[in-house]
Amino acid sequence: MAVFYRIAIQSSIYGCRSMSMFPQHYGDPLKKKDMEDLNKSELTKFYHIPIKAALNNHSDTVFSDEIKLKMINYIIDFDCSISLERKQELINDLKLCTKNGLEVALEDLALTFTYLPSSSIYGYTQAELLPNGSSINVTINNLEAYCELLLNFILQDGIAKQMKAFSDGFNEVFPLKKLTAFSAAEARLMICGEQYPHWNREDIISYTEPKLGYSKDSPGFLRFVNVLLGMSGNERKAFLQFTTGCSSLPPGGLSNLHPRLTVVRKVDAGVGSYPSVNTCVHYLKLPDYPTEKIMKERLLTATKEKGFHLN
Incomplete structure (x- = not known):
């Protein structure tokens, strides 16, 4: 609801105060920062333009985009050339534009x-x-x-x-x-693990066990290492959720993940096949894809699979 109607007459930069529920010394730093941001932005060239609070049915709503919203916000909040009565009229005419494109007044809710x-x-x-x-x-x-x-x-x-x-x-x-x-960050790390997992090439090679068709020097496993290194933060979390059942790593990262992440070659699997896992033992069955691009695409698609179809 905070986004809903943050337009209100709280105070103006010229000393006019109307409906603020906070002491003036609370609001002054915020006003100063707002005006500094305003003076640095493209809104400055629009500041003198009169704005109607409601548009006709054939046009867009006053909340149609961020620039228009900010223009109305600053003009109503800070322009002391507008009387209090007129400000109240403008505020009363404001509408919320719903996702369905309907304009709704606050009182109508x-x-x-x-x-x-x-x-x-x-x-x-x-x-x-x-x-x-x-x-x-x-x-x-x-x-x-x-x-x-x-x-x-x-x-x-x-x-x-x-x-x-x-x-x-x-x-x-x-x-x-x-x-x-412990600090809050240290306690969170001990209890929840690393929420933004990170690893490097040495971590993956040292603490991942390639078996049954893969070795630490095999091209397929090295492609797998490069794919993991190229993943974004959210992709790494999705990969861990898929392979281990948890989207985070324990304190210490891959070195403290037990059992170790094991990667084996999935037999009788072509380019169109997808990886599968035994989550409880961190056991990834990975086809030997010819390129890193195909491997990453198949691996990330598999992470979106819900249920046990790829187990």
Whole structure:
């Protein structure tokens, strides 16, 4: 919802303040940065042009592209030549353009200060974000407060019991106070492994075991090494998910992956065949493709396969 209607009259660079819910010293650095960014951009040449808040049905919406959105945002927020009444009119006329191309006013969504869970499994039909929140309509003037309360409920208050239960359970296995010896990045690495796997040629050759038709010097295996080196971060995660059942590596990378990744030559497999795996033992059956391009294409296609068809 934060993207939904961030256009509001909070403050202007000339000292005019209207609807901001924060003290001025909070907003001034943001205003200064916004204006610095504005003066460096192509928006500057449009700044003097009057803008209509709503377009006719034969044209596009005011939210049709980023440039137009920024133009309206800056003009309404910072142009003190527009009266407060006119600013309010412009804001009230703003529309949200949906994916279906429909223009919808905020009030037409009939939002209130409540959170509606996505499933009945939560055990309640709605949660009020404020006392008597179900009777408070969301408008352009209180939208920012609604967004903040909604996010706070989703990410904090609404899951407080679940987070406490997780913390208590984790504490029984490993005292949380002992984790204070590690930074957040170190703790994440120990618990979750490397989320952005990386390797080099030496790692692959040293900690991957070619067998049954492949050796460390065979052309097919060396093509495989080059394919792995040329993968992007997301492709590496997909490859690991396909071959090991986990998209990340343990701390230390391939050297600490057990069992080792084993690559064998898939017999009776032509150029049109795809690799297959035994995920539990990290066992990749790879046809001896004639080129790295074909090998990478077949390998990445196989990583998108769901289920056990290529096991």
